[in-house]
Amino acid sequence: MPAVTHSAIDATDATDAIVVGAGPTGLLLAGDLAAAGVRTVLLERRSQESNLTRAFAVHARTLEVLDARGLAERLLSTGYFVKDVRLFRGAVIDLGRLPTRFPGVLMTPQYHVEGLLEERAATVGAELRRGARCTGLRQDADGVSVDVTGDDGTTGTLRARYVVGTDGVRSTVRQAIGMPFPGRAVLDSVMLADVRLDASPGEVPAFRGGPAGFSFVVPFGDGWFRVIAWRRGTALPTEAPVDMEELKDVTRAVFGTDFGIRDARWTSRFHSDERQVPAYRDGRVLLAGDAAHVHSPAGGLGMNAGLQDAANLGWKLAAVLRGDAEEALLDSYHAERHPVGEQVLKVSGAIVRAVLAESPVVRGLRGTAGAALRFGPLAGFAGGRVAMTVSGLGIAYPAPPGSHPLVGRRAPDLPLAEEGPGRPVRLYEALRAGEFVRVVPRGFGLDAGPGPGLRVTRADAGRTMLLVRPDGYVGEAEEVPLGWVDGGVVDPRPRATVSPGPGPGPRDVAAPR
Known part of the structure; x- marks a missing residue:
């Protein structure tokens, strides 16, 4: 330690x-x-x-960040992995189809x-x-x-x-x-408790809201459950003890049952703000x-x-x-x-x-939105975009005009055609070295010119050459013409670069994004 x-x-x-x-x-x-x-x-x-x-909650992009440090698999063993998130009645975000090794969210x-x-x-x-x-x-x-x-x-x-x-x-x-x-308070006196339950919710995680407030119940995978509940109109200070009967009352009001909440090992209150x-x-x-x-x-x-x-x-x-x-x-x-x-x-x-939302009109729209996300024509498009946003996989950083479309975006966990003991077989294994990783197409040759970072070869048929930053985002990208592969001798440094500041010098990395 x-x-x-x-x-x-x-x-x-x-x-x-x-x-x-x-x-x-x-x-x-x-x-x-x-x-x-x-x-x-x-x-x-x-x-x-x-x-x-x-x-x-540990979302997919964070699990990728931990995977790049060799920690994801160990963390997965500590909790409960779920592949959809229920925001309100009828609204389900399907995380199971996310383009990642971790299509879901870990509750731990x-x-x-x-x-x-x-x-x-x-x-x-x-x-x-x-x-x-x-x-x-x-x-x-x-x-x-x-x-x-x-x-x-x-x-x-x-x-x-x-x-x-x-x-x-x-x-x-x-x-x-x-x-x-700057910002403002959103919720006062939210109750937290880690408890045992006599009956597990049918949904994982379970989330309900209504006129009384809301309640959220999620398993930790070891027999304990986290309950987060808020009663509308409550304004107790954060140091006020949590009344377990109040916690049960709010949960019953929105779910129709309190699931037999008992044996709290920890309780707390907090105020929720929106500030930046x-x-x-x-x-x-x-x-x-x-x-x-x-x-x-x-x-x-x-x-x-x-x-x-x-x-x-x-x-x-x-x-x-x-x-x-x-x-x-x-x-x-x-x-x-x-x-x-x-x-x-x-x-x-x-x-x-x-x-x-208390307004009947807003509640009606909320129900319509939930149905659209779950059953309607927007289920694939809107649901997919929401899933990418909530999971963090859709985060992209700005790139200057004219850059390759992949610059500033999260790099997928590409399979690698590496051979030999200890060689990485996936991009995120290569990122564990903490360096830039240059990914070249098959047949291109790892020694075909200068360039920074660890050099690896794609195992797929893709012809895009990438320079991936240590945080897993694409710093440079270029499409390699077919004639350049299979023995072609070229300068492998991608032309689509991003340089937000002066270059870092000896490593020949122009501060790639």
């Missing part, structure tokens, strides 16, 4: 990167940075690991995700310091000084070239740089996950958005810190991920507003 410190930080302590907050986003980011050779310290105010959880407690990511971060050399609370910071032209208070009351300062705040909705890092967090910072970067300080954007729990998108923030930022920050890229590359983090955060707010907000 990572080194754990419970005392003050020495005033002379210095490192390359500090990540503040050891939730899923911070753990993935710290692991990526350390794996890339960056000295990384992860500060966590909690002295001990938590077995409590709010997030539980957040602590399983954190456990795997912490183990990986330790293995690659990230240093986790528990009981170390960030109380403020100051940045200058050369770096950032972070004030830290240990859980024993002692204080000190830790110095780094860059700091990333992944410390949640009440982010100290965000407040320290004076970054606004205007900028994900302020000089040498960056924000990710809930420190940058928060939204309603509808759709289970929050943890996924944060993990994908980390995957986008990690390779860019590592390239800058190693001297392989100019600092301007970091601006592409905001340019690519801020619009995704906006989309998540819109999607989750639309879902929760549809579920809670």
Whole structure:
């Protein structure tokens, strides 16, 4: 496990990167940075690991991100995998036909995700310091000084070239740089409980809303169920205890039964806001996950958005810190991920507003939309687009005019024609090296010219040559003419490139998107 410190930080302590907050986003980011050779310290105010959880849904794109780190299969064994999501009566999002190795959504407690990511971060050399609370910071032209208070009351300062705040909705890092967090409250006093049930719901996951409020029931696969419930008009503070009878009442009101809720092992309340910072970067300080954007729990998108923030930022920050890229590359983090955060707010907000609609007209339209998604002519088209959006597979980043259509899009997990022990047989296995991966057509020859990154050969008949970024998105693409394959000698560097900033130098990668 990572080194754990419970005392003050020495005033002379210095490192390359500090990540503040050891939730899923911070753990993935710290692991990526350390794996890339960056000295990384992860500060966590909690002295001990938590077995409590709010997030539980791991969508397909996030499973691909974890697959590129060798973690997906292990995580799948911890939960319950489902292939459709029911938003409201009659509305079903079919995830089973998604173009991925993971056509569905994994229901598993957040602590399983954190456990795997912490183990990986330790293995690659990230240093986790528990009981170390960030109380403020100051940045200058050369770096950032972070004030830290240990859980024993002692204080000190830790110095780094860059700091990333992944410390949640009440982010100290965000407040320290004076970054606004505009938005509004959506739901007050949402109840959470992990419980046993006498009878399992017929739907997985089960979600109902009505005049009384809503209730959501999902299995964790180990006999425990998460129940999320909200009663319309409730305005209790977050510290108010959860009344199990109230939880049962709301569940009965919308489902017609409370499924025999009993034996709660954990309960909590939270307020749900819709907020997003205007900028994900302020000089040498960056924000990710809930420190940058928060939204309603509808759709289970929050943890996924944060993990994908980390995957986008990690390779860019590592390239800058190693001297392989100019600092301007970091601006592409905001340019690519801020619009995704906006989309998540819109999607989750639309879902929760549809579920809670009181107007008979809106409820009628909601029913019509549900029928269309499930049975009507829009089932394939609209349902497919919604599934791609909710799963994260449909996320694409901007590309300049004239680029190949694949530039900025998620790379599919192509089969590879590699031979020999330890050679990857899929693209996402090749991405586990943490490098750019150049995918060339069969017969093209791996040594036919210069170019950055690990070089692999497609096993299919496709003639598209790709340069895939470490986060699994296409940075460059080009269609190779038939005459260039099977022995042709050409310069294999794709012409359709994206260069949002100055090139990174020695690795000959023009800051590909």
